[in-house]
Amino acid sequence: MECFTPFRLLYLLLVLSIAMSASMAEDLGTYIIHMDKSTMPMTFSSHHDWYLSMLSSMSSSDGVHPTHLYTYNHVLDGFSAVLSREHLDQLEKMPGFLAIHADTFGRFHTTRSPTFLGLDKNAAGSWPEGKFGEDVIIGIIDTGIWPESESFKDKGMGPVPDRWRGACESGVEFNSSYCNRKLIGARSFSKGLKQQGLIISTSDDYDSPRDFFGHGTHTASTAAGSPVRDANYFGYAKGTAIGIAPKARLAAYKVLFTNDSDISAASDTLAGMDQAIADGVDLMSLSLGFEETTFEQNPIAVGAFAAMEKGIFVSCSAGNSGPEGYTMLNGAPWITTIGAGTIDRDYAADVTFGGGILTIRGRSVYPENVLVSNVSLYFGHGNRSKELCEDFALDPKDVAGKIVFCYFNQSGGVSQVREVDRAGAKGAIISSDSEFFNFPSFFFIPLVVVTPKDGDLVKDYIIKSENPVVDVKFLITVLGSKPAPQVAFFSSRGPNNRAPMILKPDVLAPGVNILAAWAPKVALTRVGDNRLLTDYTLLSGTSMSSPHAVGVAALLKSAHPDWSSAAIRSALMTTAYLLDNTIGSIIDMDTGVAATPLDFGAGHINPNMAMDPGLIYDIEVQDYINFLCGLNYTSKQIKIISRRSKFTCDQANLDLNYPSFIVLLNNNTNTTSYTFKRVLTNVVDSPSVYRASVKQPSGMKVNVQPSMVFFAGKYSKAEFNMTVEINLGYARPQSEYIGNFGYLTWWEVNGTHVVKSPIVSAFAL
Template identity: 40%
Template structure:
């Protein structure tokens, strides 16, 4: 609703909205079950409300003065121990760095009894905190303390959508673990000797589902509660900015000086344009990998040992003869999907174990190994197959529960991370950055652990939020855009071997559309020297240049008085992206066959690569068309003094 159009008879927009619903009910008195029901009145995130309405009642409200837009509720997708060492956080940081900032996590809830939320040595709750510790099923207000200072749950939209009330928790209690994991990563206390069945041992430092209706309410509450940083490991599908509850709510948070981090979403890489949270005022986080591997070491009968990967949590090694009795299955799989199928069939066959020769070890992240097994690379798999073929009685064994640190070639961009450009705002290069997430996966159905190993952009996101909290405390005057810029312009583009960060989905050096500006370097971000700052006015100029209607812009900015006199796609952003028109056609007008080579004028600090580099024409008047435009990639070196990443 357009707040400027609220009739003077109403001093409160909540009363205005209630009157609108009452008017709809009078005009279209449906059955009792279809009576209009007001779910939430939003005070900060958007200027509007959510309600259950019949189509006739909605049509009536759409004709009222001040109406801007309405859209159906939609589902929202729920998109560590060694990571803070790999991120090279300065040893001078102590367990209480970041004190004074309030970090809010919108997720599946929290398990407050975990050691990550102990408040030993914590100062008093900040004076500007306006939140509460809401009572609920199996959750008392006494669960909060000086570390976990508040908790609220929002489920009215989920219930209105028809969810079984018995299956929807009316509580802040986390019943699936995702929220506890992300919250402890972003702002958890130190927990010594944390591990998941022996994997990833170290110091942990840091499906009911939900709907857009509840998500907006959660961000609305976070703004009013006084958050400094919000970690939002959720997303909706690829929708326009003016229909995206994450984008709309985050704009309001940005105006309040709140830094909002969100994942690139849904782990649907390596296909391009799969990134969801593409609003330019969001900090959009991709996934990166650590220098850590959870090993399942395969020991061949000829004495050779091959290090594979395995999340198997069983404690005993297996050794069996491959030619008789209970067997070990060696399975070569051509794709990610087929690896999962092979694992499930092997488990059903009740063999002693399985060795899966997989095209990428990253299959590990999404597989559940409920029986002994290990994944090995095609190169190591060839050695295993050679041994089997040459040995009359091949044998093998394996050892599990190993954590290997210092793996070369890290960080890298995993195949699953969603890629830019975002469909909602293609003029801004996304993602922004790739913090490392924890990696692996524990899949046993019968054993439990207080700590989990997980991966994905939703786990990278709270890493970024935690770093943002450190920067906010150190530089309280910095805007969300300044914090984003500091993290992006100081990011690393090289891995721990000094080589360009690789994209494991493409098998080559990672491009900005997969890794953004690179891998976050928290220490360097503390003193970036220069920042690309931006505020609400800059984003409004961008929206004005995106061919949005006045009503659509008002939905996002909550003001119909925004000035669109200076529209511009040239946002002051730490990276930029340029498009050439598709279906470009070149015609050879010279006699005979010719080859044309791209050539660029060298500029200090800038490297330009054009693809294709060579065009070959066999005859006069021959045409060649690029269906997606000729592609060029620019990289700016550190020495140039400019470090934005570019893809054109």
């Protein structure tokens, strides 16, 4: 028998206590609880008090009490809390309980772009007509804000609108005095993350609205930054940085924290959206996404529905999981979902060989004006490993002080640049047409990327020369580059998994190498071992495209304050353009061939045309509920999303009055027919007549009835039906998930308005 001394007994009790504590901690979780507030007893003065009373009444055998996090007043009826399994069992039996969802996590998905979008303060168009977004309030749900940035100065701005109910919170390295007439609000939401064990320290992030990483600062300044002269990225993209709606007000809601995981908790995101609605924002932009689930489990979809009901336009990034199909995020039909495209600005270096024998312009974003003159070239000719600059292929004795020429290795990219750097070479020239070299972070050594065609010329020069040498001139910004726009290779593609009968993304907006404000303590690039800090940086992602779209929407909202969110989205979609600056079809950067509506939606946003669309496809709140009924959502699911206790599904309908059309195909059948029913609304002051025309590919037959519609005046309506027949026996599919596509266009008779919508056939998963 083992003998227990007092010390050993104390030790075992301590171990047991630690084990029990660990077990209890593992049993706890953060949850979002949906309640039916119509069942609240009359004895409570508020829902908040009701929720707290419920939590305080819960018992637990381990003595752990529930912890309340947030009460939601707008985005949903309910609250979030830290609960044990015993608490969950008790909660599910309480009157008014609807549903519970475990907290989940989302991740975040710059300025030549105003000019590229056709915005000009000295000409007619969206800027003067939209009053530059004056007094419209944009809520940016992101990583916070760097308030000292020149992009958030309030010079020339009038008083904050009286309807604003927000606040500027103080916190770690953030004071309420940082807000002004431009940045009118700043708040932070981190309770959910903290309950997951995230420790927010100044070495990882700020427990305040201050932006540690820079992402939120970048998106906010893109949407509504004040003009800043001579902004640039280490000499590239010099010019005046200005937001799309430069006179709009900004409110920052920090829900993303960068720690080790760069994540946002669903409970925090909902709290941020809830507060933005309460504060009185007119529009929201979210450059983040959560895993695709049914809509009632997706915090952004739930929050955006509540915002839509109150007339708040919500723009979201489509995600960066392209180029494959069915990779869309934020696909709820009440959200305007934005894909990413390029703009007509590129960054270059001029490379001269042999003192003038050959000169080539290649891509470069190397952030220093270094002298590369009469430097020897190295090429591992005859050794494939060295030609590709593969890992440890280069001998430092061979390449020291030289420029290395490499052919791109499909599995290489940044690893090739690192190999050149490791071997101690002066720099590199890489022959590649890979889209990966669009990112500035690759250019941490003197690097120039040339096309494969030019690369062959370089190789030929090196082989034929006894002493190959090169000169390089960096810091060249190219304006008017062609073709542009192109669909970014990373931009997520449609259809959307959860509602494939709605074409997504909705539109394309600038999202590649966008210059905008940044947190100056954060280095995204380096030269050698030196990390470089900057006030303005180039970033790529659909994160950059969403604030462009919300900025344009702010201009429309300012010019048309009575328009619904659906009306604004319709104007953006039906006026979007389909041709690039070579007057050719918009190209998919990944394939090099024409893109499809499942890549770019209705096309690339065109702010000046969107200001006066002629006709719109409007959608009421009840239409969305009918759509959810059509998806066979249960009454509980619909109640969670809509917060309605009473509704019927008598008019279930998957055919929303959307400005685009998609026919889902079954791989087992060759022929499919579907009839769409739509209602058009006239938004000009005079009567008008429109005639329908259809561009249809082989294998697609489209019939529109009536083919001519009449409008008596502003806000008058006209209905039409469109039947689409698809015969795959006559049409070769475009890809494994898209069949064919065409366009329906309504032309104004004796007028100038053109209202265009894509018609797409796609294979269902």
